[in-house]
Amino acid sequence: MEIIFGVHPVTEAVRMRPADLDHVTVLSGPPNPRVAALMDLCRSEKIRVSSASREELQRMSRSENHGGAVAFLRERKALTIEDLLKPVAAKRFLLALDGVEDPHNLGALLRTADGAGVDGVLIPERRSAPITGAVAKASAGATEHVRVAKVTNLVRSLEDLKKQNIWIIGLDERGTMDYDQFDFNTDVALVLGREGAGLHDLTKRTCDFLLRVPMAGAVPSLNVSVAGAVVMYEAARQRRRAAAPAGAEAAPKPSKPRKGLGS
Template sequence: MDVLYGLHPVEEALRSGARQLDHVSVARERRDERLDRLIQLCRASGVRVAVEPREQLTRLARTDAHQGVLAVVRERNFLSIEDLLSSKLDGFRFFLALDGIEDPHNLGALLRTADGAGVDGVVLPERRSASVTATVAKTSAGASEHVRIARVTNLVRALEQMKKNNIWVIGLDERGTPDYIDFDFKTDCVLVLGREGAGLHDLVKKTCDHLLRIPMGGQVSSLNVSVAGAVVMYEAMRQRRQFSSIGPKATKERKGLGS
């Protein structure tokens, strides 16, 4: 069993229906409209509600940031790369792959943005990566319960498999070219983001068909990975929405796919 805490993560777990909730505990000391709505949602979903002292929730959550709400849930069943690739989706497919993001707050922020930007799935390596924990769920404001996530043993192999399925592999690198706003995202692609401070691993970088950069106008050379990811994901969403509103047009041929 896993633990989720905080109003948004617990509410989104109930709404998504992605995994079974054993029960929801609420703090005896808290009473307000938001909590009452959550209790009503639990009852409508057939989930048992237990009223307990706040100290008990703090002990189970291992933090006092639970907002007086905690859920005991079944462990998450992650998808495989085949699951992501076999899904029937409208329009171009857009995925996110994370190469060694170790800070759970960065992972949570990226999953929240991925949900908001309409990303079709996220690829996470099993090793050298933050797990999708309660901290990640809290940081994502519950968005992690809605995002389709595949866990893979070898990220390079997964990216190569995506290439074979006609998906362009696009890395973000401060020494890359062109600028991200000059890239045409109106195609099937996966955006690959690297480690905090170190960027993409060499093998992952070599696997990418293109390396994009975010131009910087100040004294620092790069953005925090969750901010950089948000910038590019929303540019991709902007282009794709614009494309869908005007209808399909011929796009120029690119070289490098599967190389």
């Protein structure tokens, strides 16, 4: 059974796959507005809700950062690389992770992938953080929206993507081109490497291009989730601009605040 925790991840799980929910447990006592809204959503989907102490929730989730809500679900069906290639997008935008092992980095990357319009994410079965409750919490519920495929051999999978005319773009501090100089308005798979060590050598050799994020300070590189966010949103910006009608005016400033950083 899959266990996820945190109000955002649990809420998104109830919205996206209510049939998989066994039950939800929330913190005892008067609920705050977000937990109360989650309980109302569970009742509307006929999902059983129970309550427990803070210590019991900590034991269930194996985390002190449970956020006052824990959900118990049937484990989701694993996707394959073929699943990510269907339906056929006009211009595919994939993310491949070459051994990201920190659950918080993985969760942050999935959250960014959801926001930047990534079509799917490839992660290797070995030497990679699995999709756990901690990852779901760090992703703020994005794990329920981003399609993630586990692959046995990442390099072989990247070669398969090449056969589908998808460019393989690695991010490396020793890359030969700045990330904002590359034209992302095509079929691409962005490859990010391990914390600290970066891309494996064989993965590097498989990439068609190696891009870098230029650094003005003394530190040579960014954290993988931050670097990934920078490049994914540059790709999203380019693709959005290319899709805009010719002569379209800039979008007006919103009159109401939008959800975004820190929400």
